[in-house]
Amino acid sequence: MDGSFRLRRQTNRWARFAEVSVRVVPAASAGVVVRADVFRWNHPAAVDGAGDTGAEAEARDGAWYALRELPAGLRSLLVEVTGIAIAPADTGPGDVKFAAAHAVWQALGHLPSRPPFTGEDGNPVFPAEETPDQNL
Numbered sequence: 302m303d304g305s306f307r308l309r310r311q312t313n314r315w316a317r318f319a320e321v322s323v324r325v326v327p328a329a330s331a332g333v334v335v336r337a338d339v340f341r342w343n344h345p346a347a348v349d350g351a352g353d354t355g356a357e358a359e360a361r362d363g364a365w366y367a368l369r370e371l372p373a374g375l376r377s378l379l380v381e382v383t384g385i386a387i388a389p390a391d392t393g394p395g396d397v398k399f400a401a402a403h404a405v406w407q408a409l410g411h412l413p414s415r416p417p418f419t420g421e422d423g424n425p426v427f428p429a430e431e432t433p434d435q436n437l
Contacts, residue, residue: 302326304408305384308400310423317423319396321360322384325408328377333364335382356385356397363401370402370413370429380405395425402427 307320335357364380371378385397399417406412415428 302408303383304404304406306400306403306407307386308396308403308419308425310419315393315423316388316391317393317396317419317425318388318391319356319400320384320386321363321382321397321400321404323364323401323404323408324381324383325405326379326381328379331365331368331376332379333361333368333382334379335360336384339382339385356387356392357382359395359397360385360401363398364405366398366417366427366429367402367405370406370416371409371411375409375411378409393424395427398427399425 302325303322304325305320305322308317310317339357339360360382364382368376368378368380382401387397399419402417406416413429417425417427417429420426
């Protein structure tokens with residue numbers, strides 16, 4: 302199952318942008334991997350190309366967040382992050398994580414009861430992180 306989500310939000314202070322694409326398949330246990338060519342859509346200047354970037358780490362965090370928010374019987378899935386698009390001037394902390402979580406849910410056709418949202422200032426808010434003990 303493939304999913305994609307694009308965060309585009311303009312506030313009176315700044316713009317927010319991130320796009321993440323994923324492939325979700327059944328697996329023996331939950332997992333998240335990021336493809337080596339994950340930044341193939343970006344302008345070369347937008348990616349430093351040196352190992353694990355902050356965007357890759359956020360994509361992993363977002364995919365794990367999405368898996369934790371699934372019903373317990375549906376969590377044995379492998380999420381492969383297949384694409385990340387960012388704009389250095391418009392992508393802020395949490396934007397890629399937000400897009401990755403929503404991409405996973407889009408692929409599965411599932412939205413949790415308390416999904417992340419963008420606050421009035423445009424910053425992503427992750428309500429489930431306020432609830433302890435949500436391990437896989």
